Amino acid sequence: MDGMVVRIGKGGRVHVPKKAMERLGLREGEALIAEVSEEGTLVLRSAGAYPIETYDDRRVEEFLEADSLTQEEKEKISGFLRDDGVNPRRGVGSLPRGRLRS
Numbered sequence: 001m002d003g004m005v006v007r008i009g010k011g012g013r014v015h016v017p018k019k020a021m022e023r024l025g026l027r028e029g030e031a032l033i034a035e036v037s038e039e040g041t042l043v044l045r046s047a048g049a050y051p052i053e054t055y056d057d058r059r060v061e062e063f064l065e066a067d068s069l070t071q072e073e074k075e076k077i078s079g080f081l082r083d084d085g086v087n088p089r090r091g092v093g094s095l096p097r098g099r100l101r102s
Contacts, residue, residue, distance in 0.1 A: 004017050004019075004020065016044075024046075026046070030046065031046075031047040031049065032045060032046060032047055033045045033046075033047045
């Protein structure tokens with residue numbers, strides 16, 4: 001598609017040509033994200049809209065239970081941490097001074 005000249009209207013509005021909208025599958029009222037590239041060009045991207053879910057305390061508890069480690073898994077992880085010089089109860093804050101953390 002060849003470049004198209006568009007003009008900036010009142011309030012900074014830019015009209016996206018119909019051909020461009022059709023080619024990109026855009027519809028009137030659709031949200032776009034406007035970014036300025038390092039080269040100084042204006043880039044418009046479609047802004048994905050996703051539904052927001054909310055959870056009550058009961059549902060949060062279900063997530064936490066499903067995400068829990070077994071005692072065997074906890075002991076195995078604690079062993080790995082101890083092997084690396086980390087106190088499993090204190091986390092990486094217990095690493096000796098000067099030791100790299102990754």
